[in-house]
Amino acid sequence: MNETRGIRLLLADDQDLVRGGLAALLSLEPDLEVVAQVGRGDEVLAAVQEHRPDVALIDIEMPGQDGIEATAQIIASEVGCRCLIVTTFGRPGYLRRAMEAGASGFVVKDTPAEQLAQMVRRVAAGHRVVDPALAADSLSGGIDPLTER
Amino acid sequence: TGMGVLFIVVIRLADNFEQRQLDAEEELRRAAERDAIARDVHDVLGHSLTVLSIRAQLARRLIDHDPAQAREEVDRIDSLARESLAQVRSTVNRLRTPRLVTELEAAREALTAAGITAEVIGDAAPDSRHAELFAWALRETVTNVVRHSQAGRCVIQVGPDQLRVQDDGVGLACAGGPEGHGLRGLRERAAVGGATLHLGPAADGAERPGTVVEVSLR
Amino acid sequence: TGMGVLFIVVIRLADNFEQRQLDAEEELRRAAERDAIARDVHDVLGHSLTVLSIRAQLARRLIDHDPAQAREEVDRIDSLARESLAQVRSTVNRLRTPRLVTELEAAREALTAAGITAEVIGDAAPDSRHAELFAWALRETVTNVVRHSQAGRCVIQVGPDQLRVQDDGVGLACAGGPEGHGLRGLRERAAVGGATLHLGPAADGAERPGTVVEVSLR
Ligand SMILES: Nc1ncnc2c1ncn2[C@@H]1O[C@H](COP(=O)(O)OP(=O)(O)OP(=O)(O)O)[C@@H](O)[C@H]1O
Ligand SMILES: Nc1ncnc2c1ncn2[C@@H]1O[C@H](COP(=O)(O)OP(=O)(O)OP(=O)(O)O)[C@@H](O)[C@H]1O
Ligand SMILES: [Mg+2]
Ligand SMILES: [Mg+2]
Ligand SMILES: [Mg+2]
Numbered sequence: 001m002n003e004t005r006g007i008r009l010l011l012a013d014d015q016d017l018v019r020g021g022l023a024a025l026l027s028l029e030p031d032l033e034v035v036a037q038v039g040r041g042d043e044v045l046a047a048v049q050e051h052r053p054d055v056a057l058i059d060i061e062m063p064g065q066d067g068i069e070a071t072a073q074i075i076a077s078e079v080g081c082r083c084l085i086v087t088t089f090g091r092p093g094y095l096r097r098a099m100e101a102g103a104s105g106f107v108v109k110d111t112p113a114e115q116l117a118q119m120v121r122r123v124a125a126g127h128r129v130v131d132p133a134l135a136a137d138s139l140s141g142g143i144d145p146l147t148e149r
Numbered sequence: 150t151g152m153g154v155l156f157i158v159v160i161r162l163a164d165n166f167e168q169r170q171l172d173a174e175e176e177l178r179r180a181a182e183r184d185a186i187a188r189d190v191h192d193v194l195g196h197s198l199t200v201l202s203i204r205a206q207l208a209r210r211l212i213d214h215d216p217a218q219a220r221e222e223v224d225r226i227d228s229l230a231r232e233s234l235a236q237v238r239s240t241v242n243r244l245r246t247p248r249l250v251t252e253l254e255a256a257r258e259a260l261t262a263a264g265i266t267a268e269v270i271g272d273a274a275p276d277s278r279h280a281e282l283f284a285w286a287l288r289e290t291v292t293n294v295v296r297h298s299q300a301g302r303c304v305i306q307v308g309p310d311q312l313r314v315q316d317d318g319v320g321l322a323c324a325g326g327p328e329g330h331g332l333r334g335l336r337e338r339a340a341v342g343g344a345t346l347h348l349g350p351a352a353d354g355a356e357r358p359g360t361v362v363e364v365s366l367r
Numbered sequence: 368t369g370m371g372v373l374f375i376v377v378i379r380l381a382d383n384f385e386q387r388q389l390d391a392e393e394e395l396r397r398a399a400e401r402d403a404i405a406r407d408v409h410d411v412l413g414h415s416l417t418v419l420s421i422r423a424q425l426a427r428r429l430i431d432h433d434p435a436q437a438r439e440e441v442d443r444i445d446s447l448a449r450e451s452l453a454q455v456r457s458t459v460n461r462l463r464t465p466r467l468v469t470e471l472e473a474a475r476e477a478l479t480a481a482g483i484t485a486e487v488i489g490d491a492a493p494d495s496r497h498a499e500l501f502a503w504a505l506r507e508t509v510t511n512v513v514r515h516s517q518a519g520r521c522v523i524q525v526g527p528d529q530l531r532v533q534d535d536g537v538g539l540a541c542a543g544g545p546e547g548h549g550l551r552g553l554r555e556r557a558a559v560g561g562a563t564l565h566l567g568p569a570a571d572g573a574e575r576p577g578t579v580v581e582v583s584l585r
Contacts, residue, residue: 015196017225021203028210088195089456096476106480110202110449132481132513194412198452201419205445208426212434212441219430219437226444227423234416 007124010036010053010081012044012070014062018109022057022086025113032117041065045073048081054124059109060087060094068097075102084123086116090134105129197233201226239330249284253305256291260303263295265316271307279366282342283312286364289331290314297324298360310366315351320358322350339364415451419444457548465502471523474509478521481513483534489525497584500560501530504582507549508532515542516578528584533569538576540568557582 009032013019016039023034036051038044042064048056056074058067071083084105085098098106104123108131111119119129204222211219253269260267287305291314294303298318306313318324332348339346344366351359422444429437471487478485505523509532512521516536524531536542550566557564562584569577 015200017200018196018203021200021207024207025203025210088199088452095480099480108452109199110452112445113206130480130482194455195452198448198455201448202445202452205441205448209438209441209445212430212438216430216434220427223423223427223430223441227420227427230416230420230423234413234420237412237416 006031006033007055007120008033008035008051008053009120010034010038010044010047010051010056012038012041012047012056012062012067013059013086014039015059018059022109022113022116026117026120028113029117032120039063041067041070044070045077048074048079049077052079053081055082055084055104055120057084057086057120058103060085060098068094068101068103071098071103072101082123082126084120084129086111087134095130095134106134107131108134194233194237197229197236201229201233204229249280249287249307252284252287253307256287256305259291259295265294265298265300266302268302268304269307270304279310279342279344282338282344283307283364285338286312286335286346286362287314289335290362293331293362294318294360300359312364313361314363315359315361317351317357317359320350321348321360322358335364343367412451412455415447415454419447422447465499465506467498467502467505467525470502470505471525474505474523477509477513483512483516483518484520486520486522487525488522497528497560497562500556500562501525501582503556504530504553504564504580505532507553508580511549511580512536512578518577530582531579533577533579535569535575535577538568539566539578540576553582561585 009026011019011023011026011034013022019037019039023037026032027034035053036047038047039062041062044056044058044065044067056071058070060067062070067085067087071085074081074083082104083102084107085094085103086107086109087094088109090106095106104126105119105128107116107119107129111131122129204226208219208222208226211222257267257269291303291305294300294314294316298316300316300318303314303316306315332346336346344364347361347363347365349361351361422440426437426440426444429440475485475487509521509523512518512532512534516534518534518536521532521534524533550564554564562582565579565581565583567579569579
């Protein structure tokens with residue numbers, strides 16, 4: 001589908017400073033191309049269907065709908081786009097929900113750009129990546145993400 | 150004394166039950182409070198620090214190719230770090246348990262330093278449970294007076310069942326901020342402590358109506 | 368029943384007094400806990416953010432004259448932001464009140480996600496006070512296993528008066544970190560809860576001795 005053989009990326013994050021920064025950083029990698037960016041969870045699926053990225057980097061906490069629900073939609077739509085959840089914090093239940101939704105990976109947003117690029121390549125190649133520190137963070141506790149104000 | 154012993158047993162059992170109830174409630178309240186703090190720290194700082202890290206990585210790449218852009222990124226990092234610092238300070242202040250006497254002293258100092266004449270009426274008499282609530286309320290309201298009111302004078306009245314903080318500044322409407330963590334937190338705390346919070350202009354219809362905040366025990 | 372009534376009164380008074388003592392102590396403990404967190408957040412993050420801001424200003428000046436040095440400053444900003452974020456994460460986690468059943472589930476998930484085979488033996492039977500201690504201990508130890516051990520397998524045993532977490536990883540000495548907040552906090556918590564903490568290699572003399580941590584009620 002892509003003549004360039006590069007990996008096509010979609011970024012979904014509601015924080016402009018994060019999304020723009022990641023887009024700029026990942027675009028510096030010769031084999032990665034950011035083809036779409038969205039700032040709402042309920043716009044992810046449509047953007048994936050329109051731009052056909054190979055990998056979507058998806059934030060969890062976004063307006064409209066959360067990134068895990070968006071992931072489930074993408075997987076269900078069978079467009080062949082792999083999902084890498086990129087989050088600031090692991091909260092109880094996030095990791096499990098992400099994996100159940102069919103995500104290929106779960107990493108922190110502040111992963112150094114080169115490493116993040118490496119994880120994107122691994123996900124594009126069909127592997128799973130889970131950040132161990134984040135896995136430790138998602139050890140349960142008193143905060144129920146659903147009652148988040 | 151057979152009846153007496155029975156009474157004792159029944160009453161102690163009742164006490165015990167009540168106590169266990171209280172323990173459980175207290176435990177839940179503590180857990181909720183800690184969780185709220187955790188959420189605050191998380192929301193406030195997690196995002197800022199993430200942005201700082203990503204933007205620093207970007208600045209690094211830009212230094213060679215586009216120094217002007219790099220300068221902009223670095224400026225952004227600086228102001229973001231400063232904003233976060235202000236947020237840390239206010240979170241930390243909220244975490245500290247205030248004591249009414251020291252809080253009154255601190256309020257007087259802060260107001261004076263801000264060029265606002267402070268007048269304190271009454272003394273710190275309420276019993277310990279309310280003293281803590283009043284201390285919180287005093288801190289939040291005086292912080293607001295210093296930050297938002299542009300007042301020339303602030304009167305603080307402390308009685309056994311009321312705290313009243315009044316200023317002659319621009320008034321709530323004029324300062325124009327939305328209800329922040331300060332007033333929301335105070336309202337919740339007052340409700341938990343069985344008190345009501347009242348906010349309004351100090352002098353109706355005036356050009357500078359000022360603000361009065363009352364925390365009253367029901 | 369005159370005597371009985373007197374008894375009741377005396378006992379209730381004593382109960383009341385004891386209760387007030389307990390309330391006061393509990394109140395102080397809570398205040399101390401919050402203050403400690405406040406200090407932590409403030410010291411750790413306040414300092415880092417100040418440094419971040421200063422370094423950003425420095426980097427800005429250097430961009431034109433000394434790009435190599437500017438790059439170094441910006442790198443330092445990046446790693447400092449990331450370290451602070453790690454600290455926020457661990458503070459936030461520590462503020463959360465864990466529950467043993469959910470903690471066991473979460474431990475299994477986190478280990479599996481990290482590619483470590485998890486085996487849980489026994490069920491979450493200890494009474495509520497110890498359940499909270501065991502839940503804390505489980506969280507800290509499993510976090511350590513995931514972060515430091517490079518283990519292939521982790522066995523968690525929960526009994527009414529002991530929690531045991533054992534891994535077949537590189538062992539404490541090899542991981543080479545100094546005792547952090549994790550183990551120190553756990554030791555203190557265990558002491559308060561009337562338990563002892565034991566740490567050591569799981570298999571003496573082996574090339575990969577692994578680690579075992581036991582929290583035992585006395
Ligand atoms: N004494 C006052 N005089 C004028 N305006 C006030 C006064 N107190 C509060 N306000 C207005 O009410 C708003 C909400 O106050 P609140 O304390 O809830 O939030 P804040 O002070 O803006 O932020 P923070 O969460 O740090 O307290 C303020 O932004 C301000 O516009
Ligand atoms: N299961 C383990 N396997 C190998 N090393 C371990 C294990 N548990 C702890 N350690 C070592 O002990 C050190 C201290 O652990 P501790 O939990 O006190 O601090 P930490 O995990 O480094 O930081 P934190 O304060 O975030 O917990 C670790 O840095 C690590 O070197
Ligand atoms: Mg978000
Ligand atoms: Mg305020
Ligand atoms: Mg640890």
